[in-house]
Every structure is written in C-alpha cells, then in structure tokens.
Amino acid sequence: MSQQTNKQESTEMLNGNGRIPTHALVIGSSIAGLTAAKALASHLDRVTIIDRDESACAETFRRGVPQARHAHTLMPQGQEVLEQHFPGIMAELVSSGAVSVDVEKEVAFFHDGAWRTPQPKDRPPSLSCSRPLLENAIYRRVTALPNVALLRGYRATGLVTDNSARWVTGVQLRSGRGAAGQEWVEPAHLVVDASGRQSQAPDWLAALKLMPPEEWRINAFVGYATRIYQQPAHLAEAWKRLYVRPTPPDETRGGILLPEENGRWVVTLVGIAGDYPPTDEAGFLAFARSLPTPRFYEAIKDATPLTEPFGFRRTENRVRLYDKLPRYLEGFLVTGDAVFALNPVYAQGMTAALIGSHVLDKSLKRFADKLAVGEVTGLAAAFQKELRQALDGLWTMSTHKDWHWPMTEVTDNAETLTPGGR
Numbered sequence: 001m002s003q004q005t006n007k008q009e010s011t012e013m014l015n016g017n018g019r020i021p022t023h024a025l026v027i028g029s030s031i032a033g034l035t036a037a038k039a040l041a042s043h044l045d046r047v048t049i050i051d052r053d054e055s056a057c058a059e060t061f062r063r064g065v066p067q068a069r070h071a072h073t074l075m076p077q078g079q080e081v082l083e084q085h086f087p088g089i090m091a092e093l094v095s096s097g098a099v100s101v102d103v104e105k106e107v108a109f110f111h112d113g114a115w116r117t118p119q120p121k122d123r124p125p126s127l128s129c130s131r132p133l134l135e136n137a138i139y140r141r142v143t144a145l146p147n148v149a150l151l152r153g154y155r156a157t158g159l160v161t162d163n164s165a166r167w168v169t170g171v172q173l174r175s176g177r178g179a180a181g182q183e184w185v186e187p188a189h190l191v192v193d194a195s196g197r198q199s200q201a202p203d204w205l206a207a208l209k210l211m212p213p214e215e216w217r218i219n220a221f222v223g224y225a226t227r228i229y230q231q232p233a234h235l236a237e238a239w240k241r242l243y244v245r246p247t248p249p250d251e252t253r254g255g256i257l258l259p260e261e262n263g264r265w266v267v268t269l270v271g272i273a274g275d276y277p278p279t280d281e282a283g284f285l286a287f288a289r290s291l292p293t294p295r296f297y298e299a300i301k302d303a304t305p306l307t308e309p310f311g312f313r314r315t316e317n318r319v320r321l322y323d324k325l326p327r328y329l330e331g332f333l334v335t336g337d338a339v340f341a342l343n344p345v346y347a348q349g350m351t352a353a354l355i356g357s358h359v360l361d362k363s364l365k366r367f368a369d370k371l372a373v374g375e376v377t378g379l380a381a382a383f384q385k386e387l388r389q390a391l392d393g394l395w396t397m398s399t400h401k402d403w404h405w406p407m408t409e410v411t412d413n414a415e416t417l418t419p420g421g422r
C-alpha cells in the first residue's frame with residue numbers, strides 16, 4: 001500500500017489558503033454513504049462520494065445494491081431521522097407515489113399461529129415505496145449540495161496514509177476493468193467507508209499492518225425470493241401490507257407484501273434455517289402456498305407478475321468491532337452495513353445507516369474546533385464508540401430471535417453481546 005503523503009505535507013495541504021480546505025471522501029453512494037456525505041458537507045469544505053457502480057442512481061435497480069430488489073421497510077425511527085436530515089422528504093416521497101400505511105389498521109401481521117396488531121400503538125403512518133424511489137430522493141438532495149461531488153465507476157482498493165501509517169491521506173482508486181483500468185490516489189483528510197456488507201476495510205487496515213476489527217456473526221441462514229406484481233384493480237381487503245413472520249424453532253417460512261408506487265406490490269418470500277424460497281415460477285408459488293396462513297397465497301395467485309423472482313441469501317448478522325480497535329487510523333471512519341450488517345427480516349439496516357449519519361454529524365460538531373485547525377486525531381475512535389452505543393439496541397433486536405433457530409451459527413464470542421444468550 002502506498003504511503004504518499006507525510007503528516008507535514010498533509011498539514012500544509014490543509015492550511016494552504018488560510019481557510020481549512022478539508023476534503024472528505026466517502027466510499028459508497030447508497031443510504032449510508034449519501035447520508036454520511038450530507039453530514040460531512042455541513043462541516044467540511046468539500047465532499048467526494050465514489051461508487052464502483054457505473055450506472056447513475058436512477059429509478060431502476062443498480063448492480064452495487066442487489067438487495068434493493070427485495071422488500072424494504074423503513075422503520076419509524078428511520079423515518080424520523082430521515083426527515084431530520086432532509087426536511088420535507090416524506091411529503092416528497094408521497095407526492096412521488098409512496099403509499100402511506102396506517103400501521104394499526106392497514107397492516108395484516110401473522111406470527112406464531114395468529115393474526116396480531118403491530119405494537120406499539122399510535123405510530124405515525126409508515127411510508128411504503130420501492131428502495132430505488134427512496135434512495136433517489138436522498139440522492140437528489142445530496143448531489144444538489146454545492147460542495148458534494150459524486151464519481152461513478154471508481155472502486156476503492158485501499159487506503160493511503162502518511163509515512164507513520166497514523167493518518168489517512170487518501171484512497172487508492174481504480175476505474176475501468178482489466179488492462180484498460182486506471183489506478184490513482186484521491187487525497188482526502190477524512191475517509192468514510194460506507195461500502196456495505198462487502199466492505200474490504202479490514203483487509204485494507206491489515207495491509208497497513210494495523211489490527212483489523214474483531215468480527216461477530218450470527219447466521220440464521222435466511223433466504224429471500226422477490227417478485228414485483230401489478231396490484232389487482234379490486235382488492236376486497238382492508239390491509240395494504242401483509243406480513244407472515246416465521247416462528248422459531250419449527251416454522252421456517254414467511255412472506256412480506258408491500259405496496260409501492262405505480263400500483264405495484266413487492267412480494268418477498270422468506271425462508272429461515274436454510275429453507276430457502278425457490279426462484280422459479282412454480283416453486284415460488286408453491287412456497288407461497290405453504291405459508292402458515294392461506295391469505296398470502298390467495299392475495300398473489302391472481303395478481304399479474306411484472307418480473308421474474310430474484311433470490312438473495314447474504315443475510316447474516318455481522319458486527320465489526322471498530323469501537324474496540326487498539327490503534328486507529330486517524331481520519332478513517334466506517335459506517336452502515338460495513339459495521340452493522342443486520343438480518344433483513346427485522347428491517348433495521350436503513351435505520352442503522354441513518355442513525356450512523358446522525359452520530360457522525362454529532363461527532364463532527366464536537367470536533368469542530370479541532371477540524372478548524374486541520375486536526376482529526378481522536379475523531380475515528382470517538383465516532384466508532386458512539387456508533388456502537390447508538391446501534392447496540394438494533395443489534396439485539398435483529399439477533400435475539402435468530403438464536404432460537406436450531407441451525408443458527410454463532411461465532412464463539414458473540415454471545416456476550418446478547419444479554420441472556422440463547
């Protein structure tokens with residue numbers, strides 16, 4: 001790994017024009033990366049977001065976020081933080097076609113052998129829309145900021161540091177493929193890794209001879225299969241959303257049906273403990289018919305499918321303990337799924353990413369005096385510790401049921417994080 005800038009050069013770069021030209025680089029332009037960029041843009045002069053995906057964030061699916069094809073629900077806390085970050089965004093989503101759902105009256109929720117009312121009561125309406133519609137609304141607002149630039153088609157391949165490997169000074173980037181590809185270093189004073197589950201940050205730290213974070217995994221072997229349907233013109237049902245949640249230890253099958261913009265339904269089948277839903281037409285319908293209530297199959301059997309079923313199986317809970325590093329690479333922060341990747345059945349990942357950006361904003365405020373003189377020492381440790389505290393509750397919520405599936409695999413040390421264990 002190249003170590004191109006020393007601390008003195010980096011300080012000169014910072015103080016060059018009397019104003020601190022602090023540049024932050026964010027790896028990943030999904031929910032965590034975009035919202036982290038928004039937080040950074042309020043405190044620093046310039047923010048560059050890079051993404052390996054070449055396609056612009058359009059209202060279609062992009063390769064870099066394959067999970068976007070599957071049902072995504074933004075939980076109430078996530079909605080609240082999103083609106084704080086971007087005032088007016090919920091109304092904008094509704095005017096773009098997102099469906100407002102009364103959680104007490106318009107959600108049919110089947111779990112443990114009975115229909116239940118989602119708790120707690122008095123929740124605000126929940127918005128239902130496709131993941132691209134949501135991501136696009138955020139994308140438009142962040143890329144409209146005058147000090148934010150987005151570079152597409154650039155893959156981060158490593159970190160660049162000063163000679164002592166104490167401060168991050170940039171990111172090694174690669175564009176294009178094979179021999180035609182180009183590599184160079186993009187200098188930055190702060191680097192935020194928001195590259196999701198596939199984050200390579202532990203390898204990058206190890207390549208710099210820094211200790212990578214310890215990692216805990218709880219894997220309930222969850223699989224998704226999802227298909228988009230045109231909603232029937234006449235539906236004699238009061239619900240807008242339908243959930244059938246699997247019940248451990250024996251009932252491994254469930255489903256999620258959400259309304260989206262343009263009168264569509266996103267229909268996701270869920271199988272736990274390795275009971276993965278098939279992605280062929282007949283298998284998809286047979287799995288739906290096998291759910292513990294016939295209502296799910298009844299809803300979709302005459303609806304018009306608009307896509308093939310798509311599968312997804314990379315769903316384990318995984319936390320990387322960046323809050324416990326013995327030594328930090330100063331100026332290098334990690335957020336979103338790259339730190340807390342959660343079992344999607346409990347729908348907490350986007351909320352965790354949004355909370356991460358809120359924590360980042362608070363950390364940057366606390367470090368404002370230091371940043372004003374170009375000093376980032378201590379920021380990474382403070383941020384990672386606060387992030388862990390802020391997200392421990394979501395981790396417990398997303399993992400504690402998973403302990404009850406007989407085939408769940410747990411890394412040796414993960415139990416300490418879950419009060420009571422199995």
Ligand SMILES: Cc1cc2nc3c(=O)[nH]c(=O)nc-3n(C[C@H](O)[C@H](O)[C@H](O)COP(=O)(O)OP(=O)(O)OC[C@H]3O[C@@H](n4cnc5c(N)ncnc54)[C@H](O)[C@@H]3O)c2cc1C
Pocket residue numbers: 027028029030031032033050051052053063064065067068070071072073074075154155156157194195196197198199224312314315335336337338344346347348349350351353
């Ligand atoms: C099947 C499934 C269903 C889900 N359902 C829900 C739900 O209902 N509710 C909910 O809140 N959450 C849900 N989630 C979780 C949610 O998708 C994520 O938590 C959310 O997208 C935030 O992730 P992120 O921004 O950290 O990473 P991602 O969304 O994974 O984005 C990572 C970005 O980094 C880019 N990237 C990766 N590597 C590099 C690199 N080396 N260089 C440059 N760019 C790079 C990628 O192209 C991508 O744009 C679900 C997840 C899955 C798998």
